[in-house]
Amino acid sequence: MKGSSTSTLLRHMDGCEGKKNPHQATISSYFQSKSLNKAQREQLTNSLVEAVAALPGLGFISPSKSEFLALIQTVSDLTARAGAPIDAAREVVSDVTLRNKMIEKARSREELVRSLLSKQGTCKQVLLDGWRNPYTHGEVLGVTVVVIKDAQPYAVAIAPRDLPSGKSKDLGEALAEVCDNFNIKMIDGLFTSDSCNANLSALRNLPSIPCYCHLVQLAVDEGVIPSKTEMAETAGYREVALPSLLAAQPRPGGSSTKTLLNECSRLVAFFKRSQLNKALTELREIPGLIKLKQRNITRWDSSLLMISSILASWDGVTLLLARRGQTRHFETVLSQKQMLMDLSSLLSPFRAATKDMERVQRGVAAIGIRRLEECWVHLNTTPANESEAVTETRRAMRKAFVNKVIMRLTPDALLGAMMEPRYKLAGVERLGIVREFRKKDDLLDRENLVGELKVWTINENVHECVAADEGEDEATVALDDSRISPGTLPEVGKPA
Incomplete structure (x- = not known):
């Protein structure tokens, strides 16, 4: 092979495949x-x-x-x-013609995005993420910005860019270049990213908020995702023979809810491999059943989706297993319907919160804080008849929620809620997640929250005009206009 010539590589690959069948039937053959x-x-x-x-x-x-x-x-x-x-x-x-047309289209799109961004004020929403390219195995930076077009918000990807490495320094430098290319001042952006430490470090000195969806999933996973060894075993269910799936036994020790969910994965794998999943939807005795869904740790709420599918088709699952005489192989799952129902009740509010927080919509910053508060209240409210194993899972999730969600809040993250008329500063200070944070750190103390409002809430030109009219200094006007006065805090758990 000559260097990295693409054409040479393609010829080399063609040679490895051997001579192709020249008589392969295609529509052009007829x-x-x-x-x-x-x-x-x-x-x-x-x-x-x-x-x-x-x-x-x-x-x-x-x-x-x-x-x-x-x-x-x-x-x-x-x-x-x-x-x-x-x-x-x-x-x-040709490749050249196609490439030129793509470059032309990319330039026109970039100009459109620049034009839309120039018409927006400060506090532009920017999402940073990095991942590994599965084809080149190199690191890639992805930047998405929210633009307003026809009074509607749209998430627009502006920068898939190769990186020297996935380290925070390289991420930060590449992000600065992308923002400069689209005339986004770093101090005018409100940045967000997932829970990756490198991403968070790159945003450390910038106005930023965490991705609530990622943080919530970290807390949920602490309660329902088993060890890497057990997850590897679960992933292997797709490859083992059916007799091995029937012979599998729950791993002794550890959390009983995690063990139960591991057995649920085995049940789902068996139904998929034995074609029983299709049979579920065709049962005449019990119409309306759905296929069982396997969980995947890379997807949000996958444990809940698996549990929900099993509960929704419970009667069909038991019927088909009984007909085949295989009920005994899955007794660990079939004997724990109540525990699965308790787990579903525990996890459902987190899925509802995630669906709200991942939307591109106005007021999502305030909505996100509200949903986090609801999740926190939910974790601290144990139903009277909840099984002990699920209560233990609740405790594990509560501890993780403090460390992985609450303690990653910042004054920037609370800005949207402080600007919400139903919260204001006083309402935000009464939130349980803020009170819990203040037990361990002073970052969200009143002084810092007031400083946040002074920095963000009034455009600089408006500062000067209003201050001149009222005869007050800018800081006072900023506080008055930022709804510092006590608000009416909505009751958690009810629509705002």
């Missing part, structure tokens, strides 16, 4: 191909540009992505209009 006219070829090219640009540098990791589906639909439509199969090699433009 019908004569037909050329596209200029307008049709342009339509195909535009669809291809949209599809490739949808995930730059990463490839089609999501076949269900709308741009990818649009490409397939375009090819189908053009074939139908042409009245015969098309010769793809002849119709698709």
